[in-house]
Amino acid sequence: MKTVTRVKLLPTPDQASALECTLRTVNEAACWVSGIAFERGVPREYELRKHTYAELKARGLGAQAAQHVIKKVCDAYTVLKANIRAGNLGRPGSKPRIKAGSKPVTFRPEAAQPFDDRCLSWQLEKRTVSIWTTSGRLRGVRFACSPDALETLRSYRKGESDLIRRDGAFYLIATCDVPETPLNENPAGFLGVDLGIVNIAATSDGTRHAGRGLNRHRKRQADLRRKLQAKGTKSAKRLLKKRARKEARYAADVNHRISKSIVTTAWGHLPAEGWGSTSRGVALEDLSGIRERVRLRKDQRTSLHSWSFHQLGAFIAYKAKRAGVPLVYVDPAYTSRQCCECGHIDRKNRPNQSEFTCRACGVTMHADLNGSRNIAARGAVAWTAGRQSCVPEPA
Numbered sequence: 138m139k140t141v142t143r144v145k146l147l148p149t150p151d152q153a154s155a156l157e158c159t160l161r162t163v164n165e166a167a168c169w170v171s172g173i174a175f176e177r178g179v180p181r182e183y184e185l186r187k188h189t190y191a192e193l194k195a196r197g198l199g200a201q202a203a204q205h206v207i208k209k210v211c212d213a214y215t216v217l218k219a220n221i222r223a224g225n226l227g228r229p230g231s232k233p234r235i236k237a238g239s240k241p242v243t244f245r246p247e248a249a250q251p252f253d254d255r256c257l258s259w260q261l262e263k264r265t266v267s268i269w270t271t272s273g274r275l276r277g278v279r280f281a282c283s284p285d286a287l288e289t290l291r292s293y294r295k296g297e298s299d300l301i302r303r304d305g306a307f308y309l310i311a312t313c314d315v316p317e318t319p320l321n322e323n324p325a326g327f328l329g330v331d332l333g334i335v336n337i338a339a340t341s342d343g344t345r346h347a348g349r350g351l352n353r354h355r356k357r358q359a360d361l362r363r364k365l366q367a368k369g370t371k372s373a374k375r376l377l378k379k380r381a382r383k384e385a386r387y388a389a390d391v392n393h394r395i396s397k398s399i400v401t402t403a404w405g406h407l408p409a410e411g412w413g414s415t416s417r418g419v420a421l422e423d424l425s426g427i428r429e430r431v432r433l434r435k436d437q438r439t440s441l442h443s444w445s446f447h448q449l450g451a452f453i454a455y456k457a458k459r460a461g462v463p464l465v466y467v468d469p470a471y472t473s474r475q476c477c478e479c480g481h482i483d484r485k486n487r488p489n490q491s492e493f494t495c496r497a498c499g500v501t502m503h504a505d506l507n508g509s510r511n512i513a514a515r516g517a518v519a520w521t522a523g524r525q526s527c528v529p530e531p532a
């Protein structure tokens with residue numbers, strides 16, 4: 138399983154200047170290559186190399202760096218085409234779609250640049266790296282990371298590493314190939330997870346991860362940004378820059394803790410060998426496209442568009458894969474209106490956000506608990522329907 142590990146570089150002032158110059162140079166070169174690719178109808182990588190490689194070398198790029206710049210440009214156009222084909226940039230004829238396809242792809246001066254093992258080597262015991270720059274090879278560039286990240290790098294690092302600059306600091310994002318745990322093919326049921334805004338996640342076991350703290354944090358950050366932007370002084374702008382992405386980092390930390398709790402609960406306490414009776418799968422709602430489908434009042438739109446359900450789902454997915462826990466996605470239609478006891482569906486079953494009362498059988502419970510149990514039941518059905526038949530073929 139491919140994962141990434143991020144480490145923070147601690148360069149000296151001279152090393153930092155060389156790294157900054159390198160990123161600026163390679164991204165300026167990438168913008169130039171992108172213009173050539175756009176003019177020639179985005180040819181294949183081999184053909185694009187014939188038109189650009191000599192000029193990249195003349196700009197001071199090494200052989201491997203020039204190859205990576207060309208590949209980066211080709212990958213960017215591949216992603217653009219995939220987004221257009223998937224409708225992520227609007228319908229045919231829409232302004233965003235026309236704008237995206239009418240000009241070359243551009244790269245920020247601090248955009249990530251890939252380095253392979255020829256351009257970058259790691260000295261893990263010394264916690265230093267040796268990296269190629271336009272000013273020559275930099276040796277002994279120190280980095281900092283957690284002990285777990287260092288062990289992951291030592292055991293599983295494989296492939297390219299990306300150099301990025303963010304908020305004045307340099308980072309290396311290394312690709313690690315972590316072996317997967319064998320998937321549990323016979324889970325003892327499924328743990329349903331109902332995602333929401335008031336409660337970030339509610340499980341069919343009755344656990345609710347409240348979103349009150351995260352929502353308060355987002356409101357405080359929005360109020361502070363509003364005040365600083367209205368003030369407009371140099372110190373206010375410096376503080377805005379300093380606090381950039383603070384909300385995103387906080388939300389990611391919350392989602393990491395929630396996803397770890399959910400996967401650990403489903404995984405259960407297992408014996409030394411084999412799977413125990415408590416090991417279950419995880420069932421999630423397929424919420425793709427929900428922002429386009431849902432219509433809300435203006436005062437509710439901020440909450441919806443800052444709802445990081447996709448990130449939480451991605452965290453649950455890779456943690457489940459790493460632990461060997463089955464994961465299925467189910468249709469979320471009517472999970473909040475259907476009774477998990479009798480199956481009766483009625484809009485009136487949910488009189489308010491937190492309460493569920495079945496009009497048919499009279500059962501009463503928290504609405505998120507009812508929804509998560511419906512998701513768990515659908516997950517079990519989807520898993521059974523998706524498994525291959527083990528019945529031997531007739532002779």
